[in-house]
Amino acid sequence: MAKTYVSATINGESAEFLCETQQTLLDVLRDVIGLTGSKEGCGSGDCGACSVIVDDRLVCSCLMLGVEAEGKSITTIEGIANGDTLHPIQQKFLEYAALQCGFCTPGLIVATKALLDENPNPTETEARYWLAGNLCRCTGYDKVIRAVMDVAADMRGETVA
Amino acid sequence: MNYIDSSLKVVGTRPIRPDGVDKVTGRAVFAADTRASGMLWGKVLRSPHAHARIVSIDTTKAAALKGVFAVVSGVDFPEIASEEAFVGEGPMNFRDLSLNCMARDKVLYEGHALAAVAASTQAIADEALALIEVTYEVLPHVIDVEDAMAPGAPVLHADMFTSGVSPKPEKPSNIAKVVTFKKGDVEAGFKEADVIVEGSYTTQPVHQAYIEPHACLASYAPDGQVQIHTSTQGHFMVRAYTAKLLGISMSNIRVNPAEIGGGFGGKTLVYLEPVAVTLSRKSGRSVKMQMTREDVFRASGPTSGAAMTVKIGAKKDGTIVAAQQVLKFQAGAFPGSPIGPGCMCGFAMYDLPNVDVVGYDVVSNRPKVAAYRAPGAPITSFAVESLMDELAIKLGIDALTLREMNAAKNGTKTHYGPVHQNIGFTAVLDAVKSHPHWKSPLKEGHGRGLATGFWFNIGGESSAQVHVNEDGTVTAATGSPDIGGSRASIGMMVAEVLGVPATAVRTIVADTASIGFTFLTGGSRVTFATGMAATQAAEKVVEDLKRRAAQTWDIPVEAVEWKDGMAYPAGSNAGAFEPLDLAALALKAGRTGGPILAEVSVNAQGAGPGFGAHICDVSVDKETGHVKIERYTAIQDVGKAIHPSYVEGQIQGGAAQGIGWALSEEYIYNTKGQMENAGFLDYRVPVASDMPMIEAVLVEVPNPRHPFGARGVGEVPIIPPMAAIANAIRSATGLRMPDLPMSPPKIRAALDAAG
Amino acid sequence: MTSLSYAAPTSVDDAVKLLAGSAGLAKVLSGGTDLLVQMRSGRLKPELIVDTKKIPGIIGIREENGAFIIGAGTPGAVVEAHAGLNAAWPGLVEALDLIGSTQVQGRCSLAGNLCNASPAADSVPALFAAGATAIIVGSKGRREVPVEQIPTGPGRTSLAKDEFILEFKLPVRPARSSDAYLRFIPRTEMDIAVVGCGISVTLDANGVCTAARVSLGAVAPTVLLVQEAADVLIGHTLDADTLAKLDAVAQAACKPITDKRGTIEYRTKIAGVLARRVAAIAFDRANGIKNGKAH
Structure with missing residues (x-):
């Protein structure tokens, strides 16, 4: 089958790959590029485990074709930390025990990054609705939301009692 | 040793978990993240019919497709004799499990596997599946549990005769077994009662809905050596089942537990692994398989749906004198619903003189059920705790007071036999009474509900190793897959015993060839049983380290004391030696007896039962029937919280699953017996915006049978939510909602009917 | 292939x-x-x-x-x-x-x-x-x-x-015009509408509706534009009588099916409920009263 050549930027580095039309961006990330941090929980955009940021927009990588990545800049969970230094969101998820099995965690962290990039001061309700597309079956969302609210305050330079 | 009254430095704190960084950076390797050289993709052909005879399967065209390396169907799997197995969670029959992995003569539910292919790409595998030609003789099907019990219902298994009844039935039926539990004289008890309440309740099957679909990677080498990487709650279970189902010796199978993306009981049996191994054997290549989300819903096990009746009689003062329950659990296509625990758990919170419980295990054309968090208990407790609320209303007694009056205590004999010991139910009810939520006035338009729950918790067989590495750092290895933070709790117990910080211990999950047998992660057993093994292994290491220090100092071992991670001379008489820490002792290991390690295997007994009570406030939109959870508090006796954050997390997560069960989750079938909502779009698990914060309150009544006092905590929290919410809806609207889920259309219809 | x-x-x-x-x-x-x-x-x-x-x-x-x-x-x-x-x-x-x-x-x-x-x-x-x-x-x-x-x-x-x-x-907006949309779903997010309702209105200086379009989703094979519902609104303020009539005509316009997301009976009732709620928001907005989002 004919493949399409695609050139994109992934986590700040230029990436070139060949992909078939029906391959989603998630397929490409996981099976072609080898970035397996983005997870497939449903393949239909309902769980958010495959969340990535494409040109500053949060998307489900299972709902975008690999060929559509041409010329785009993509951030995956592997690109959230700065080298050896965890992103404050990652650190806060650890401190708050905001993960149990860890399968939805990459998607939640990417989605939280997108939230705080757009709205550094979300209310709890805004955070919950923003993250409604990221299913977590382990935590009941409590510690996730607490971590998000607290890291948002940290990143704004506020200290929360 | 017992540390319950000791001052603890690590246990009870909240360190960052050992596997945390991997999981927040995308490094953690889950089953579907693994690859192998020359790997093929395996896919399963599943039945579109709820019940059909397989007349023929022609795989010729599929096998001939370029890129296809193996096609298998029932004929490629050995016939397995009917034999009860106890390697998973709950009863299991090896033959049934084999038939569930790959149908032979009949398909018994939509989604039942009947053939599989291995191909070089997923697209080719899909195309090959479409080329398999199956001729079915479609048979009448039955979905509902009471329909399946009715005379004349389509019978799934011609050789299934109800067990537990006398005389043995002459005709086969869908009732696999009947179980009964009796205590006292229930008829006499009801005669004494001043007030009798009765109710009928139904629950729907609900899926564990772990976010990670089942996945595995299997390799069958020409020398017969099998390697399996898989997402499972028990890699020893996978080894045992795969060996049995395929006729392979256990020593030839090595199972590597991948990181597991949620299980909740649903990953305590095999679906893909025997198929992947068979495809690998036939193709000579490694085979990777992963279910789609639709497969997960259609072909892996939810828990039972049920129909139940309950009757409770009490004196005017609230003393319960008789309780009766009939439970009909649907098991899916093969026997094995959690009817036993269902019969035991409903009344286990109470001290009752006269009890009569009858349970039916019933098959129907649905996927075979699997364990789901306290299997059976949430179902039975929805019924009992809803009726307890009605009893309280009828008696004019506060819901908490009624429960306090009848609460099980130490020494209470249960209706299923054992006597409760070292239980904390009273402490939990005390915590309800003093909690600000319970004491707060109800807001206008809100309703408040209370419900309780009981779960046995289990112990069982576990193995753990503690290694002091050459530089004095510590590795703890266990055979328990970590589904919610158990590496943290195990490592903390080891660190406490060794007297080192939690971060000094790296905990790993070892594969089946690298550690002794360990029963699967389930029954809330890991922190209890595996924790016990790890604690004992750490104690053995401490003893060994003391001996080595004594040898180094040339003093008797009794003169060595272990404190804060170092060997000290015990008092001035022992001599004036500089203390030796782990690094110093590790450096000398070659001269003091070689590598420092201990392995302990236990069959842990004395898992302390768990009790919980949930308080829930709701508001109900009376025009749409939509229920909003306004406030939620979950109180539970956890024995001792080793890592309180992960204990709270278990409670919050369990409560959230219960909220979904109560309000929105269900299997919806069409008239052909096909599931209509096999996806996260229409199988509605709670999303972040549905939920309030869930306050988890940890009550600590130590379990004396565990070195740190721990009890299992993972299962209890899913038991009370359904009744707590139903009781809150009753409080808000006056409506008793006896059928789950309490969805908006049902509530609006009930409101309309009530005028 | x-x-x-x-x-x-x-x-x-x-x-x-x-x-x-x-x-x-x-x-x-x-x-x-x-x-x-x-x-x-x-x-x-x-x-x-x-x-x-x-x-x-x-x-x-x-x-x-x-x-x-x-x-x-x-x-x-x-x-x-x-x-x-x-x-x-x-x-x-x-x-x-x-x-x-x-x-x-x-x-x-x-x-x-x-x-x-x-x-x-x-x-x-x-x-x-x-x-x-x-x-x-x-x-x-x-x-x-x-x-x-x-x-x-x-x-x-x-x-x-x-x-x-x-x-x-989109058409040019006259003064005192606004619109609103609500849907009903079992959860708070991520679901397909059981019923949806969109209403756009233009009011005069006294708050009387001079133009209206009312649309219902998920109650027929296609999204409906319900002229009868618009007729109920035009010439009126949103008083109790108008709201009751709107509810009734919205329900009457429904030709829904029963499926996994809702029943005929439920969808029909909810269409009436939503029509009232959406009209209230649209009228408020057109009157210059700020109103929150649907969630």
């Missing part, structure tokens, strides 16, 4: 030629949030995907002579961030905002939502209520049609094989 081709033309003409020239099924890709799901499930097996997002003007929002023009492929998130649209058409914006998750908002488009032709599509009742028109391009040139002429049944549209929507045009 059938091979699937992909093209991302940079002009309308090229896109139309590709669609016209395809031997098999050709699908237009904008956000892909429905198309990819349908391809994955096997319900759709196209041979050609024409990604229209590189066509100039198909993404973006502009004003022409006081009317807003929204590019057909503009993602929901872009529409929601547009201050002018939020002020003039808050109902349309909130309807688009209700589609799927934040992730879906990064991709989903008005054209996709309309051409997927689901009766439960959230943005469609709001588009109908708004009186929007679609600029359709194809081999025979451009045509402008009212949006309600596009869906013809579940999954079916009146578009020819070689046609696609380039942009949507």
